[in-house]
Amino acid sequence: MASITVYEVGPRDGLQNEAAIVPVEGRIAFVEALAAAGAPVVEVGAFVSPKWVPQMADTDAVWRGIRSRPGTRYSALVPNLTGLERAIAAGITDVGIFAAASESFSHRNLNQSIADSLNTYRAVARTALDAGCQVRAYLSTAFGCPFEGDVAVRVVIDTTKALLDMGAYEVAISDTIGIAHPGQVRQVLNCVLGSIPANKIALHFHDTRGTALANALTALDLGVTTFDSSAGGLGGCPYAPGATGNVATEDLLFMLHGLGHETGISLHAVCQASAAIGPWIGRPSPSRYLRAWIATH
C-alpha cells in the first residue's frame, strides 16, 4: 500500500474557524503534540490581520514558542506580501497562499478578482522562493461556492495550473463549504488529472455533509496521495453555521491505516492531542473517531 501524506491543518484551519480563541500556550502545546504524534507537516497559523481573524493573532509568538521536531515541517498561511514578510521575519520557511475557484468567493475572501489575486500571489511566491521558502497553494471553493453554487472545472484546472506555474510545489484543491460527494470528486479529478499530475495536488475536504471520508476514498482510488485534515475535526464553515469543520485527522487515519496505508502518524497520539485541546474549545469534538475513543478511554 502507498505511503500517504496527511497534512495537519488543525492549528490553522481548525482553530481559525472556532468561536473560542485559544491562547498562544494552548496553540503551542497543540502543535507540539501533533508533531510528536508523527505529523509530517503541521500548519501552525496564519499571518493575517488579527482584526479579521483574532484566532490567528500572534502566530509569530506561537511559532517562536514551538520546540520543533526533526521530521516535521511547519507551515503558515500568508495572504499577501505583508503577511509573507512577517512569516519570513519569524523564521517560517514553508508558506501557504490561497486563491479561489469562484469570483464571488475571491471577492469576499480576498477583495480581489481571481486574476488579480493570482497577480498578488505571483509576487508573493517569487519573494518567498527567493527567500528560500517552499510555497504551497490552496484553491478554495473548488467543488462549489456558497454564493455562486456550481464552479466550472475549467477554472479549477486553470487556477491550479497558474498556482503551480508560479512555483507552488502542490495545490490543495479544497472543498471549502463541504458540498462535494464522491460522484463529483470522481468527475472533477478525472478532469484535473487529465492535465495535472496527481503528485502536484492535495485534497482538502470539509465534512459538512458527512462525505469527507468517502470523498477521500474516491480520491485515493484515483491516485491522490496527500490529504489535509484537522485534528479533532476542529473548525467549521463560516458560511454554514453549526456545520462541522475539516475532515478529522482521527477519522482519516482510521480509514487510511485500515486500508493498509502508512502515514507515520500515531492515531492514539493524535487522539491525545485533540483531547488536550478540547477544554479550550468548549464544545464536543466533531471527530466521530475521537468521541468513540474518549468514551472508551
Next chain:
Amino acid sequence: MASITVYEVGPRDGLQNEAAIVPVEGRIAFVEALAAAGAPVVEVGAFVSPKWVPQMADTDAVWRGIRSRPGTRYSALVPNLTGLERAIAAGITDVGIFAAASESFSHRNLNQSIADSLNTYRAVARTALDAGCQVRAYLSTAFGCPFEGDVAVRVVIDTTKALLDMGAYEVAISDTIGIAHPGQVRQVLNCVLGSIPANKIALHFHDTRGTALANALTALDLGVTTFDSSAGGLGGCPYAPGATGNVATEDLLFMLHGLGHETGISLHAVCQASAAIGPWIGRPSPSRYLRAWIATH
C-alpha cells in the same frame, strides 16, 4: 446507475437507542413522514419487552395508528415467538429477526448461544412464513464485537447462510458498534460474496467512527444494493456512550444521489421528517447533512 434500496430503520434502531422516549403520536408522525418521503420500507418498531426497551413499547399502537402508504412496506423486529405472535396479531406482515456473529454478544443480547438462537429463529421464521409474513434477518457484530473484538468471517458466512436457509429473504450484515473501515468491508465482503449472492444481503453501518459512508461506497463498488440507515442519524451504540448512531439517511442519500443512483426517496422530505422529530429527541441531530440543511433553511 443502479437503483438502490435504502431500508429506513430510524423509527426502530434509531429511537430504540435514544435516551428520550418518544410517545406513540411522535413515532407515528415520524413513520408517516418517512413513508411520504418515498421510503420503500420503514421499520416501525420492535415487539420486545418494554421492560428492557421502553423506547419500543406500544409498537402495536404505533402500527395501528399509521395510515399506510402504497409503495412503502412496514416492518417490525421480533426477538422470539412471543414477539412474532404480537406482530402478527397487530397485522404486521414484514418481520425482522436478529442473530449475532459473536458468541459473547449473542449471550448478552439474546441470552442464547449463536446455535441456540438460530434454533429459536428457525421456529420463528417457519411460523412467520406460514402466516404469510416476509422475514428479514440482521446479523449483529459482523465486523467486530464489543466483548470479543475480532469476529471470524467464517462465522459471518455460516450464520448468514443459516438465516437465509431458514427463509429470510435477505440478511443485513451489521456493524453494530461502528468499528468497520473500508479495508475491512472489502475484505469481509470479498469472502461473503464468494458464496452468497449480493442481492441476498444488505449492509447496516453505524457511523461511530465516521466511516459509514466510505464503507457504503466500498460495498456499492462490490455490488451491494441495499443499505440500512436511520433518518437524522438517530440512535447510538449502547456499548460506546456518546457515540453516533446508524448512518444517517440524509448523508447516505446525498452520496447515493450524487453518484447517480436512484432511491425513490426525497432527501428534502427526509430532512423535514428528521427536523420534526428533533424536539422529541432533545439533542442535536448526528446527521451532518441535516445539520447543514437546518443551518441553511
